[in-house]
Amino acid sequence: MQSPININMASTIFSPHLRAIQLSGYSLPANERLKLRNNGHTVVLELPQSLAITGGYAQQYRAVQLHLHWGATTGPGSEHTINGHRFAAEIHVVHYNTKYDSFKEAMVQPDGLAVLAAFLEMGPRDNPYYQELLDHMQQIQRDGEEVWVPGFNIASLLPVNLKYYYRYNGSLTTPPCYQAVRWTVFNQTMMISRDQMLKLITSLRNDDGKPLQSNYRQIQSLHGRRVLASFQ
Numbered sequence: 001m002q003s004p005i006n007i008n009m010a011s012t013i014f015s016p017h018l019r020a021i022q023l024s025g026y027s028l029p030a031n032e033r034l035k036l037r038n039n040g041h042t043v044v045l046e047l048p049q050s051l052a053i054t055g056g057y058a059q060q061y062r063a064v065q066l067h068l069h070w071g072a073t074t075g076p077g078s079e080h081t082i083n084g085h086r087f088a089a090e091i092h093v094v095h096y097n098t099k100y101d102s103f104k105e106a107m108v109q110p111d112g113l114a115v116l117a118a119f120l121e122m123g124p125r126d127n128p129y130y131q132e133l134l135d136h137m138q139q140i141q142r143d144g145e146e147v148w149v150p151g152f153n154i155a156s157l158l159p160v161n162l163k164y165y166y167r168y169n170g171s172l173t174t175p176p177c178y179q180a181v182r183w184t185v186f187n188q189t190m191m192i193s194r195d196q197m198l199k200l201i202t203s204l205r206n207d208d209g210k211p212l213q214s215n216y217r218q219i220q221s222l223h224g225r226r227v228l229a230s231f232q
């Protein structure tokens with residue numbers, strides 16, 4: 001049961017038991033340094049385990065890292081699509097189930113991981129929260145480069161409204177593609193400016209030194225899986 005998938009809104013199932021996502025510990029002080037890394041496939045912000053999902057899932061999950069998927073000047077680059085529509089980009093905040101001792105142990109269990117996903121679209125204004133990451137992309141242009149960024153409110157990278165989302169069981173979208181992810185895909189999208197999107201898609205190089213662009217996996221078959229919706 002692989003990810004990403006196309007979410008056909010007409011075939012989702014309204015599930016009123018799906019509660020609003022609750023985040024705790026996401027607001028980090030500026031004196032807390034976080035590592036931002038170009039790993040040749042995406043830009044990754046390592047997150048302290050003090051960030052936790054405390055609502056909206058049956059169990060508690062703690063943060064591991066967040067990263068982005070984007071396109072190129074020739075087209076959008078979200079991983080999930082809605083009614084066949086691909087958004088400009090997508091953020092993934094990866095967490096592991098605290099009933100397991102470590103991320104490594106959790107990532108091979110069907111309930112081991114929770115990824116919060118939100119779409120990024122282009123709008124008229126700069127997004128100051130995404131700018132906290134984009135400010136440092138020039139410093140990690142090459143594969144393997146890292147830079148320390150000051151802490152900030154990581155929740156500001158996700159929609160204000162964490163009540164409306166799709167939920168389905170799937171996988172990591174990069175090898176080893178373990179089928180360990182309980183996905184949350186928010187209905188509300190994030191807006192960043194055209195200049196910010198250009199910076200995102202033009203700053204990084206991959207392990208071959210070529211532009212790191214369109215780093216999204218192809219849509220995978222649902223194989224009869226149901227996609228739940230926390231809203232009607």
Ligand SMILES: NS(=O)(=O)c1c(F)c(F)c(SCCc2ccc(C(=O)O)cc2)c(F)c1NC1CCCCCCC1
Pocket residue numbers: 039040041042044064065067092094115171172173174175
């Ligand atoms: N959408 S996703 O969550 O499946 C995902 C991707 F699609 C990804 F493309 C990635 S990056 C590719 C995997 C990778 C490569 C190099 C390094 C390194 O040198 O540090 C690290 C990781 C990527 F890191 C992730 N997330 C990772 C899954 C792979 C390994 C465990 C780390 C946490 C989540």
Ligand SMILES: [Zn+2]
Pocket residue numbers: 067068069092173
């Ligand atoms: Zn991802």
